[in-house]
Amino acid sequence: MQSRSNEFTVDIDVDDFEEKVIKVSYEKPVLVxxxxxxxxxxxxxxxxxxxxxxxxxxDVLLAKLEVDEGENMKLAGKYQVRGFPTIIMFQNGEEQARFSSARSKSFIEEFIEDNRLN
Structure with a gap:
């Protein structure tokens, strides 16, 4: 499993998705x-x-969900993830936007600014 590389990134799984993504997304954007x-x-x-x-x-948090197998793969299915990586921004408990594939830093920053509600 990839390890967290800063304090604004958490590793999550299906069991803590609600707490670490959905609930937190009411306070600030969470990228999964x-x-x-x-x-x-x-x-x-x-x-x-x-x-x-x-x-x-x-001001924005990152939650990393490894979807190689098991229950985490079911969560990817729930959100209709079709390829990897897929990054989904959650705000106010819901999906706000998404992108797939490796992207540049400037693309990701623009994605956040274009789609964040607060």
Whole structure:
């Protein structure tokens, strides 16, 4: 499992998704990174996402959900994740926006600014 690389990133699973994503999203945007260990683009985007989270200094949080197998894969199915990585922004308990594939830092920052409600 990828380890957290800053204080604004948490590793989550299906059991704490409600608490660490849905509930927190009422206070601030939460990006959920649906990723897999075997996925090269997932490994590429991980440090980029961490850098963006550091730049936002806690105003936006990142939750990393490894979906290689089991219950976490069911959660990916619930949100109709079709490829990896898929990053979904949650706000006010709901999906606000999403993108898939490895992207640049500037793309991710623009995605956040274009889609955040607060």
């Amino acid at each position: 990174d649906f990723w897999a260990e075997w996925c090269s683009p997932c490994l590429f985007i991980a440090p980029v996402l961490s850098e963006v989270m550091n730049d936002y200094n806690g």
